[in-house]
Structure formats: structure tokens, C-alpha cells
Amino acid sequence: MFLRCLSTLVLLLLGALGAAAKDAKPVVNHCLECHAAFDGKLGDPARQFPDDIHATRGLTCADCHGGNPSQEDAEKAMDRKQGFRGVPKRSEIPQLCARCHSDGAFMRAYNPSLRTDQLTQYGTSVHGKRLRAGDTRVAVCSDCHSPHSIRPASSPLSTVHAPQIPMTCGRCHADPMRMKPYGIPTNQLDDYRGSVHYQTLTGGDLSAPTCATCHGNHGAAPPGVASIERVCGTCHVFQEQLFDQSPHKAPWQAAKIAACLTCHGNHRVEHTGDALLGTGGESLCLRCHAKDDAGGKTAQRIYADLTGLDSNLGDAAAVLDRAERAGMEVGEARLTLSNGREKLIKARVDVHTMIPARVEQNTEEGRKLALQAQQAGQQALAEYAYRRKGLALSLIAIAFVVGTLWLLIRSIERRPPAGEEVTRP
Template structure:
């Protein structure tokens, strides 16, 4: 009874606080006799700020929001007050989200699949759109005014006719960049956002295909960013978020039907395995599995608005954005000359393209099957120094790696014995860092440079072994000391026992 009374009081208070036009919606009933607005919906209304309630009342009074069912749909979005305010001030959204007012083809629904409406008009996606959240809604693209209560001639005036705009998509870049290429306009919304996207796009492979060759299969703004659910790239829901970008690019580039007929610069059919290869690569695993946003995705190497197939000379420049030291070492190496002579991509020749695996020491060496030897056997057969250098690289790395595998487990073993492992831990850390630098110096392909980098690693390994020997010696000393102490205690205990025995005999003799 108490709960019923409280509910009645809350309902009465809610009714009194709502604008007059909204109040009849609270008692509206569906065909089955149940109330259209649930208790939870009424609670949401009660929690609305005063300004939001006033906007709601104005929308109902103008009959743009004309039913309790329509209000229920808007409340189901669970929008914060500031977003609900934006929605209630936009007659375009209000009208097109009313299932009793528009056909499914033009209906913004929170569940298009259930409503069997246009999947491009997902209301939940739209209210999360970065344009909507910044106050740029339907009229920003479609024309007209958000305050209009009926369709006007200005709506869609700037758009091509429907059959034309679907057949020829070349109008889209110019349409989007009416705003995005205007620094003065964009400054009012996002001063940090670049405004040179169109100029870059025109010079990209996609732009050339679309704008010059009128190939509407080529990607344009909508292909990557979407339509009514566009989000900032930092959002995990954005189609161009780094972790979602491979799949976004793969919509076209992993689709054999879509890519049919396209060819590489060498005249071969365009491959469609790039996305699968990338996901299995060291970069793909770092980005997609470990969540390392510093790992490159498609745009990290190819660029975003100006993607082009990388030329031989530009491959290394893309890699050097992260692997700068390796690039500097390579520039001073003898391989630089050979690679330029043969027109090989610097990094790609050894590491590959999209399916880059984590490099291992097994690539190095003078034996058949190693990357170095197989290349030298084909292109430097008469130069014995090549195999000699790679053999020394491999021998040094094997020695250091096996040494590291030898000393590292002792850290836990010695710690379990209660010994000081800080010197060993420090030496292993130094060894790991020196090994990293040693492997990097291989890109100099110079034995002297490599040996200078390997020397600290060797010294760290010696320190680690000495730390183990010192700790083991300390442990043996402790063992001997413990045995001596136990022996001394035992002798003392025996002496005390004998003395007590002697004293006992004396007492009996008395």
C-alpha cells in the first residue's frame, strides 16, 4: 500500500511539473490497454531539466511530436539532457523519427531491422554522430532549416537527382568539403581539424579513379566515414578508428568482386589478401590484439586522404616513421647502393609488406635457408665478405641469446633461496637492452659497428654470470655456516647433557 501511495505521489508531481501539452501522454494507452509510457519513461520525464521540458512541450504543442508512442521512442535513446535538447529543437529528426508520420524508407528508427525500415537511418547511430553532437544536423547537408515545420524547396536542392547521385558518386567529395575545406567555418567547430582533405584526395589513387576516370567503385568520404553515424577517429565506434580501419579498408580491398579489374602498377591483378596478411602480422597483432595504438594500420603507412600505392623509395620512409634508427644505419651501409641499383624496397625486400612477421635470428646466417645467404647466393656470389659477415652476426647473436636463456632462470631460483638477486636482475636488463641494440645495428651491415654494439651485451652477460657465481658462493657459505652452527649447538647440547648426567650421579652418591 505504501509503495502504491508513493508511486501516486510521484506521478502527480511529475504531471504537475510537465508542460500542459505533454500531460495527456502519461495516460495514453496502446491497443492492448497497457500504458504506452512505462514507469521508467515517466521517471525519465521527471528527471528532465526545466529547459528540456519546455522544449518537449513546444514540440508536442506544434504537433511535430504527436504521440505518446513517438515520445517513448525518443526516451528509449537515453540521451543526456544536452543531446535531448538538440534533438527536440530539430524538426527534421522529430518528424522523421515518428513511425506514424513517415514511410519506412524515410524513417529514423532506433532498430531498423525490427522496424524493417531504411538501415541507413539508424536513429541510435545518428544521435551519436559527431556532427549532430556539435549542432550540425540534417539541414547542414540536406538543406532547409531545423525549425521548418514542413518540407521546403530548399531541401535537397544542392543534391543531384537520386538516380544520378547513386550512379555517379563523384559529387560526394565536393559536397563534404563545402564545410571541411573552409578553415573559417571549421574553426567554429574543431580548430585542430585539417582542411586540406580534398586537395589530398584529388591526388590520391581513389580520387584519380573517382574524379578523373568517373569510377564510382573508388572510395570516397562516405565509403570510409559512413553516413548518419559518423564519429571522430578517436571513438572506438568510428569506422576510421585505428583498430577498425583494417576492416573498413577491407570492405573494398578484401572483396574479390569489388577489386576485379583493378591492377597493380606492374600490371598484375590487384591482390585482396592484404587485410588477412596484416591481421596475422606483428603490426596487426600489436594493434588488434594488444591494443597498441602506436602500431601502424593502413593509414599509418599509406596515408588517409591521399593513399597511393607506395613507390619503392617511399616504402622505407613510411617504415622510418617508427624505425628511424634502422633507417639511418641502412643509409650508411653498402646495401643502400645495392638496393638502389636493383630498385628494391629497402625494408620490404627483407621484411615483406603486409604480412610482416616478428624478425628472429633464424633469418641471419651463411647457411642455405637463411635470408642473408639465399640473397647473397643469388646477387653477391663472388663476395665472400657477405656470408662471412652474416655468419659472425649469427654466431654472436646465438651466443648472447643462449647466454641470456642460461642466466635468466637463475633469478627466480636464487630469489627462492632468499638471496639478493638485484645485481643479476640489473645485469639481465642490461643484457636485454644491449641485445636489442645489437640486433638493430645489423642494419649497418658492418661488422665493426655490430661488434661495438655487441660488446656491452657480452659484458652484461659476464656480469650476470658473476652475479650468479657470487650468489651461489654466498649460498654455499651460508650452508657451511649453518652446518657449523648446527654442529656447535649439537656439541654444546651434548656437553650440557653429559654435565647434567654427572651432576645427577653426584647427587645420588651424596
């Protein structure tokens, strides 16, 4: 019985496999077979292709290069009269890829959620515009998507997976020879690698921006001055809103000074800190303001406020540490302290208003919380001291009792037992 079931199952399986084989495209892809036997440029595409998304979706060499894969003979397979295209010219590649990728009906059959606007977007990019004008040094589809090992962007092996993008763009943009004719800098990759954004990205947080987040991928172009704030503001929402309320907004707009990057840079965005508002070498504000003009004074007032709260929080934390080391329970005070820290974080965001009163709203509340936590810590320490005093007193009392008892026992031992004098010689 069991064997009969098993053999029916096997037969069914074989039947299904046979049907699948009949449906599939050419059984042998002679382009791949023949090319895989070559070394180097002729063979590499064939070796890479089996893992390419186009291969896994059943497409073949001929879908891009033309020709007839069912022909074993080289001449017949690669017959230009039969539509073989050979290696496409760089200027033709966007059209070649777009034949499918801009065809909504065709692509929907494979993946309805895939966008089909890559060619349109590409046309708006600096790359696309220059290609149209005959410059073939710019990026075409196959520069960013390695043509025989294309994978979905979500695959860590894809050249357009977020952590890979800096190298994909940097291959050209960090190459001084390639970029020489244009006279634009080639330090973007280097600078970006020194940024908090890169650090965050390589730390595994894919929410950090890469080249393509700020410039666009297919529509890659430098953001104009007016839109830089928007680019940064897509993630740093509050800073953008508060900047718009600052006294810088109108005069900077009029003078075409770009919002965020004037203070933070574009590629090498670094960690910030209160020192940016101070008067030391890191000072941002003194790059444009004098110490005693309205901007300089504002900077000092905000600086004093933030560093003041920071040191209050530090003092409170030190007291709580001591209380905790002494074994006292200060969990509630710790919570108060961390609420105080929240206020400091908020106040640092409020800096973007450049209005001291706005910053003070949060630092004032923070200071109260720091003080509350510190007092709770001091109370705990006082209680600890009180308990220690009590303990010392009871120890003295116990010592006194033990001592008295001991004296008592000694005096009992020393007393001669009755009748001893009688037996002495």
C-alpha cells in the same frame, strides 16, 4: 528566503532555456520525424543521425540533401525546385562534403583545429584519380565515413578510429568481386591481421600503424619503392638510419629493391629474431646470398655473435636465479645483467648496418656485463656454501656439547644416592 532564491533561480533557468530555443534551428526537423517512421533504407538514416557529429553541431538532413525541414508535407519538404537534391550520386559526394569541409572560414567557426584539405588530398589518391576518370567502385567520402553516423576519428565508434580502419578499408580491398577488374591482390587485410602491428594495435597501443598510416587516408596510394623506407622509418628511426649505412643501400637502390619490406614484408610483418641471420629455414640472408660469399659469411659472423651473447646472458641469469633461490641478495648483479640485455637489443638493431664490427661494439660490452653478473652470482653462491660450512661446523660443536651434557646427566642419575645400600633388605 531560501524559497525565494530557489524560485528566482528556476525563473532564470526557464528564461535561458527559452532564449536557447528561440536561437536554435527549426524546432521540429520534419525530415527526421517522418523518416524515422519508415523501416529499412528510408528510416535507418533518421535513426542513426541523432548521434552523428553533424547533428550534435546543429546541422540537419537538409544541409546535405537540401529541401525544407520545416515542411510537414513530403512533397513540399522534398521539393526539387526548392533545392532538394535527394540521394547524391557517388561521383558528386566528394564535392558535397567539401562544400563545408574545404571552406576554411566556415569550418573554423566550429573547430579551428580541423584540417580542410581532405578534398585536395583525395584528388591525389588512387581513389580520387579513378573517380575523376568515371570509376565509381573506388572509395568516396561516405564509404570510409558512414554517412549518417559520422563521428570524430578519436571516437572508438568511428569507422576511422585506428582499430576500425582495417575493416573499413578491407570491406572493399578484401572483396575479390569488387577488386577483380583491377587484378590487384585482396590479401592485405588477412596478412595485416597476422602482423605484429595488428597485434600491437588490438593490444591497445594505438601507435602501431594501420592501413591509413602507411598509405595515407585521404591521399591513399601505395608508397613507391623509394618511399617505403621512409614510411617504415617514421617509426623505426634507427633501423632506417642504419640501413642507409649498409652495403645494401646503393646496390638495392640501383636495382629498385625496396628496403624494409624485402626482408620484413609489408602487411604481414612478423616478430623478428636471430634465426633470420642463421642458416636454417628462416634464414633471410640465404635467400639472396650463398653461405660462402661475403654476405653469407657476414650473416654467420653476426649470428654467432648475437647468439653467443644471448647464451652468455642466459647462463648468467641461471646463476643469479640459483643464488636468489638460496636466499642471497643479488640485486646489483641483476642490474648489471639487464644492462647487458640492453646491449643485445642495441646490437640487434645494429644488424641493419650489415657490418659485423658495428654489431660487435655492443655485443663485446654486453659480454663483459654478462660475465660480471655471472661472477657476482658465483661469488654469492660461494659465500652461501661458506656460510653453510660454518653452520655445519657450529651445529657439530653444539651437538657435541649437548651430547656431552646428556652423558654427564645420565652418569649423575645412575650414581646411587648415599645411604641406599643401608636400607636394602
